[in-house]
Amino acid sequence: MHRMIAFAQVCLLGIVLSFGWLPTNAASAGNGIQSPADGATVRGAVVVSGIAQDEQFAKWQLDLLPANQTDQVVFLSLSEQPLPTTGDLAVLDTTHFPDGDYKLRLRVVRRDGNYDEYYRDIVIANHVSPAATPPQPAANPVVRQPAVTRATRLGLPTHSPSGAPILYLTFDDGPNPVLTPQIVALLDRFDAKATFFVIGVHLNRSPAALQPVAENGHTIANHTWNHSSLVGLGPEGIASQLNRTADLVKETVGELLPAGSRMRYLRPPYGAVDDALINQAEDLGYQIVTWDIDPKDWQRPGAAAISSAVINRAFPGAIVVMHDGGGGSQQTVTALETILEALSKQGYVFHALP
Ligand SMILES: [Zn+2]
Numbered sequence: 001m002h003r004m005i006a007f008a009q010v011c012l013l014g015i016v017l018s019f020g021w022l023p024t025n026a027a028s029a030g031n032g033i034q035s036p037a038d039g040a041t042v043r044g045a046v047v048v049s050g051i052a053q054d055e056q057f058a059k060w061q062l063d064l065l066p067a068n069q070t071d072q073v074v075f076l077s078l079s080e081q082p083l084p085t086t087g088d089l090a091v092l093d094t095t096h097f098p099d100g101d102y103k104l105r106l107r108v109v110r111r112d113g114n115y116d117e118y119y120r121d122i123v124i125a126n127h128v129s130p131a132a133t134p135p136q137p138a139a140n141p142v143v144r145q146p147a148v149t150r151a152t153r154l155g156l157p158t159h160s161p162s163g164a165p166i167l168y169l170t171f172d173d174g175p176n177p178v179l180t181p182q183i184v185a186l187l188d189r190f191d192a193k194a195t196f197f198v199i200g201v202h203l204n205r206s207p208a209a210l211q212p213v214a215e216n217g218h219t220i221a222n223h224t225w226n227h228s229s230l231v232g233l234g235p236e237g238i239a240s241q242l243n244r245t246a247d248l249v250k251e252t253v254g255e256l257l258p259a260g261s262r263m264r265y266l267r268p269p270y271g272a273v274d275d276a277l278i279n280q281a282e283d284l285g286y287q288i289v290t291w292d293i294d295p296k297d298w299q300r301p302g303a304a305a306i307s308s309a310v311i312n313r314a315f316p317g318a319i320v321v322m323h324d325g326g327g328g329s330q331q332t333v334t335a336l337e338t339i340l341e342a343l344s345k346q347g348y349v350f351h352a353l354p
Pocket residue numbers: 172173223227269270326
């Protein structure tokens with residue numbers, strides 16, 4: 001009964017809004033998230049599909065918002081393709097998130113900067129057994145990581161020649177005009193090197209933010225053009241996602257990089273990989289790099305929670321993922337300082353992927 005009333009209200013709202021917008025905004029009819037269904041309980045990898053179009057279309061962006069914490073927006077995907085999108089918008093790996101209530105938010109942005117928002121309520125339940133089936137062991141987030149995450153599997157050393165344990169810090173989803181230069185300045189203070197997995201559209205927006213990364217000898221790596229999941233994208237789609245970003249990096253900071261250098265590492269958005277992607281990445285000259293330690297800084301749990309998650313779980317050769325874009329924030333920067341201080345005292349050195 002409640003659901004019917006709510007549905008009627010939504011319809012009424014929809015009619016009112018449609019009439020209000022019809023003269024100027026007719027093309028937006030039908031926009032929204034189509035799958036998962038409103039109120040759906042989801043687990044594992046979930047394809048989010050929908051429609052994002054407008055006569056004045058500029059781009060769309062998909063986010064996940066923890067219920068009651070709408071300030072903790074998690075960036076999922078975006079597209080700035082000139083053509084409107086219908087179909088799959090992103091693959092949401094729900095295992096990155098605690099069980100609970102969330103909202104998916106699709107923003108359809110027009111060229112004048114205004115946008116419409118469309119919401120879907122979902123419940124993430126990876127650790128709750130479905131009621132109708134016998135109890136199952138809870139999913140273990142450690143087991144989920146592919147074996148290729150380990151530095152040793154990548155042929156990377158776990159210790160420096162002098163025997164110091166190495167930590168591989170990586171930063172995703174940038175560059176960001178505020179956070180990236182701050183992170184680089186901190187790293188330099190501790191004589192630390194790191195790896196930055198950049199998104200092409202973010203680099204396109206903030207090219208100057210990558211400058212200090214290149215100038216200070218950090219490694220620049222590929223995190224796709226627009227943070228689309230690469231799984232199921234097909235050979236041309238994957239090549240385009242990687243090549244566009246590689247070309248733009250070259251164009252933006254190529255003169256600052258060692259002659260003949262090229263991007264060697266790929267971090268697939270959401271850590272989503274399948275055999276086709278592994279094979280094609282190799283053909284295109286990339287090693288896939290995920291991570292060992294994820295302090296979930298994009299959830300903004302507080303700088304102390306981020307830093308202790310890394311410090312407590314650090315081990316020689318560990319790859320740490322943090323964010324200078326996406327959900328990264330000043331919490332990430334503050335936590336990084338604590339991490340560098342504490343682990344330096346423990347004898348760690350910080351290397352970029354070579
Ligand atoms: Zn990312």
